[in-house]
Amino acid sequence: MFSTRPALPAAPAPSVSMTLARVLHEALRRHGMPADEFHRRSGISAHELTQPGLRVGRQRHERLRALMPLITPGAPDLASIDRDSLQRHWSDQAALWFNQPGAARAVTEWVHFRPLVGSIDTVDLQASDDCLVLTYRPDCQGEAALHSVLANFGILREVLRDHEAAAGPRGLQLRAELAGASRSRARLAWQHRLQMPVHGGSEVDAHRLIVRGPALRAALVPHNPWLAELSRRQLQARLDELAAQPVSDDxxxxxxxxxxxxxxxxxxxxxxxxxxxxxxxxxxxxxxxxxxxxxxxxxxxxxxxxxxxxxxxxxxxxxxxxxxxxxxxxxxxxxxxxxxxxxxxxxxxxxxxxxxxxxxxxxxxxxxxxxxxxxxx
Incomplete structure (x- = not known):
């Protein structure tokens, strides 16, 4: 589809941390699952849930994945995703995401530091001079997977809003491709929520967000490079600490x-x-x-x-x-x-x-x- 530059430096593998286990435990508790049943089915004890420095290895990660379909999420409220909400939930990351001069750099920083927000989904980024293709592979299935995809694409929509406005209608364009989105009525609803064109059908084999245009790498948004570099160093130090945490399956x-x-x-x-x-x-x-x-x-x-x-x-x-x-x-x-x-x-x-x-x-x-x-x- 386009020629790619050399692969971007890979970020450390996302931490499957106790953050996921705690969120899942709380969600299943609201759905009526007793705590003892959660501990038995996940293999994670109540004591371990209180230890923020632990990471879950592959075996217990698979057990957590098996519990995810028990939660039926509602429709993602993309209207609630805005700059204020992102800064409230992830203030350090948002300080970097919204302090980038160009759209390409903003997306790259978003992908690189996503492990710090507790996400375990896989994200691949391919880049050329005038196009970014972000392939998103959620770690769950069904409605939960769609919820995750739309919510993350909605976050990127907000991160790129100022860049798109500064570039003009032809300078920067966003498009989403959703695997399995074969119903036209559903695609129109998602298009309205994401505020970008949405494509789907049998020919779409993965969830993708495509950002293209001649203004992709242009410095269009006012920014403070000193604060951006300070934020990047602090976040990188946290990312290095996260990658060094021991996996607790032994x-x-x-x-x-x-x-x-x-x-x-x-x-x-x-x-x-x-x-x-x-x-x-x-x-x-x-x-x-x-x-x-x-x-x-x-x-x-x-x-x-x-x-x-x-x-x-x-x-x-x-x-x-x-x-x-x-x-x-x-x-x-x-x-x-x-x-x-x-x-x-x-x-x-x-x-x-x-x-x-x-x-x-x-x-x-x-x-x-x-x-x-x-x-x-």
């Missing part, structure tokens, strides 16, 4: 994250822990069982299921606790602002005496002596 890392949360909560530095006891004194097998039960509850499985999976991974629960304890001790003991009681709590002990007994048995010296060796100077 059971060992998930169990360790729960243990850290329980221990930090016991010290008063973390979120409120579950009602299940969290003590894990070294010589008390009942305490270890209680801790194992608390971790299993937070992960949404039974203690026996957790034990079986850990045994299959070659790391029994007691060894998992010891490994995490050793790593945390190496991180916490050298910190002078933490008392030994703080370190005890954050490694799963209820008292300084229990912590001291454990430390002497394992390392041969009291924790205070080891701290002096570990601290610089």
């Amino acid at each position: 059971l060992l890392s998930r169990a360790e994250a729960v243990l850290c949360g329980l221990w930090d909560a016991a010290s008063g530095s973390g979120p409120t822990p579950p009602a299940t006891p969290t003590e894990a004194d070294d010589a008390d097998p009942g305490s270890l069982q209680a801790l194992q039960r608390a971790v299993a509850q937070a992960l949404g499985c039974s203690r026996w299921t957790l034990r079986r999976h850990l045994d299959c991974a070659g790391l029994p629960f007691a060894e998992l606790v010891e490994r995490l304890r050793a790593r945390r001790l190496a991180e916490l003991l050298p910190r002078p602002e933490l008392s030994l009681l703080d370190v005890a709590w954050r490694t799963g002990f209820q008292s300084a005496s229990a912590f001291s007994r454990y430390h002497r048995q394992r390392y041969g010296v009291p924790p205070s002596a080891r701290r002096r060796v570990m601290q610089p100077g």
Whole structure:
């Protein structure tokens, strides 16, 4: 259809983050699904929903996708998509989207930083001198997919409104192609909502937004390049952090994250822990069982299921606790602002005496002596 330039630099893979799980959980709750059923069918526990730094891997992502058809969205209210609403929901991104001199740059920035708004849909962008073709592949099916497509095309419509007005009727033109949109009456309704021509039918194999015209790359809209660059750097730093977040499908890392949360909560530095006891004194097998039960509850499985999976991974629960304890001790003991009681709590002990007994048995010296060796100077 047209010659393309070299491919644009690829943005980091979109984060399938707990943002999606929380939104889906809330929507299904409004549809009457009990919380326990959501946790069972998604494989995501109530504890994990409260952890903003977690990402969902492919296996549980597929389970979330299977729940999406249970939500029947209403018709997208494209009239509510305007500059004010975008700045209210995504103020940092909108500050960059609406501070671009040309339409091509505005669309490119929109595509690049979409992972920060929590979207998991796939977007491809092809570019030539006078044409941009954005191919949108929603991660869901049916009405939910159409809702997603129209809403995102409506956002781009608003992002490009000033550019189109400045370019004039022939300088910049927008057109949408919707796969499966074979009914002419529906296309007319969507055309009215999107305020652009809409094509569909059997010959359209994907959802596309096409922006073309001689003014595509012209600097027509007043902008502040210094503020645009500042916003871009800040957003890129957040995007890099997002790409570096660990995927939480590995059971060992998930169990360790729960243990850290329980221990930090016991010290008063973390979120409120579950009602299940969290003590894990070294010589008390009942305490270890209680801790194992608390971790299993937070992960949404039974203690026996957790034990079986850990045994299959070659790391029994007691060894998992010891490994995490050793790593945390190496991180916490050298910190002078933490008392030994703080370190005890954050490694799963209820008292300084229990912590001291454990430390002497394992390392041969009291924790205070080891701290002096570990601290610089």
